[in-house]
Amino acid sequence: MNLQNSQSVEQQRDVLESLAELSDRAYTLSRYLHEITCEVCQLLNSDWTIITVCEDTNWQFFASNPPLDEVDSESSLHTELAAILLQRELLHHINDVEYQLDYQEQLGSYTYSLGVPLRTIYGKEIGTLYAFHQHPCQHSSETISIVKSLAERAAMAIENYQLYQQQRLSDQRLEKEVATGLREIQAIQSKLAAQERLAEIGEFAALIVHEIRNPLTTIEMGLNYAKKLLPVASDQKRLALALNESYRLKQLLTEILLYTKPQVLKRSRVNLSDFLSDLLIQLRDMPEAVDRQIELTCPQTDIHVSADQDKLKQVFINLVRNAFEAIAPGEKIRCEISPSHLEQVCIHIHNGGEPIPPEILPQLTTPFCSTKPSGTGLGLAIVKRIVTAHDGELTIHSSAIGTTVSVQLLIVP
Secondary structure, eight states: OOHHHHHHHHHHHHHHHHHHHHTTSOOOHHHHHHHHHHHHHHHHTOSEEEEEEEETTEEEEEEEESOGGGSOTTTOHHHHHHHHHHHHTHHHHOOSSEEEOOOHHHHTTOOEEEEEEEEOTTSOEEEEEEEEESSOOOOOHHHHHHHHHHHHHHHHHHHHHHHHHHHHHHHHHHHHHHHHHHHHHHHHHHHHHHHHHHHHHHHHHHHHHHHHHHHHHHHHHHHHHHHHHOOOHHHHHHHHHHHHHHHHHHHHHHHHHHHHSOOOOOOEEEEHHHHHHHHHHHHTTSGGGTTOEEEEEOOSSOOEEEEOHHHHHHHHHHHHHHHHHHSOTTOEEEEEEEEEETTEEEEEEEEOSOOOOTTTGGGTTSTTOOSSTTOOSOHHHHHHHHHHHTTOEEEEEEETTEEEEEEEEEEEO
16 A cells, blocks of 8 residues: 555544544534534645525525635625525535536636535435535545545534424423413413302302392381381481491492302393393383483494393493493493404493592402492492403593493404
């Protein structure tokens, strides 16, 4: 064996040892590929080695030795290389190795290049490993075989990196879905726990209301009897005040029962325009509506919802009564049925009364919160429970031009 062949064999053995060591070191992808380009440069004595990957017809430079910014600018290979590869269709038709002796104009000072495809274990060609020389040269089949092995290592590393990125994104999506699912489960559990607590409170409240209501009825009867026996005006005034308080207490007990009672719905298909038109005609006779008007605006097409008519009536009686109480005689409230989109409809009830302070707005639907001196503070809390039981939403907005209460419900065909 002559000296030249001996040196070649020794060089190949060194590269093979370096190749084996590459798999044992902890590298980032960019560092790993850079090491491969360094090994190719050393093995081939090339002036420039570059690894490129094609993703969706876009070329991406993964590693270069020397770095791209240090390569002779006259070649401009960081843009022209892709064109050369595409022109020769290397990714599709290249043999295991291809020598390029043409393209001197594109290669500039480089007169020779050796290109090897980056081929995955499944036979998919994902890029190229190219070595460029400024002087003609020849490489043995053994040397080329080592370059092919290095290209295989590069392809495997890139493919593993891409698979890792895909798996990481998949894991992130899965974690997000799991977190969302857990939040939904926790929300359902909280809702069920709240319903159970409310049911227990309801049973306890029903017992208390029953125990209070019976003696309260006796007290009312006694007050009414005393009112007949005591004609003195001062006595009559005191008795009237006591009766009003007893009536208010009875109303409070009724609303406590309504609030704590489980919302069992008897749903039916309800035409909103017909339902509200009939209801508002009846509400014009309530005491709060004296010298006040109500205006209803309906869409041209009928809108239907699935609802318990009795409970829905309770909702709008409460909201309309509140709106009447908020305005002065001679003024009017407005009720509008407005489809918010294909699956939901909003019923807005607007009054031009005094605005509600912003710090009070969030508390209006909590039990025993009221802006009225004689209010029980349960009306809107009951309304919210009924609307929520219908899978709807209750919102309240107040500004200088008045207050609008909106009930959003699901539309049914």
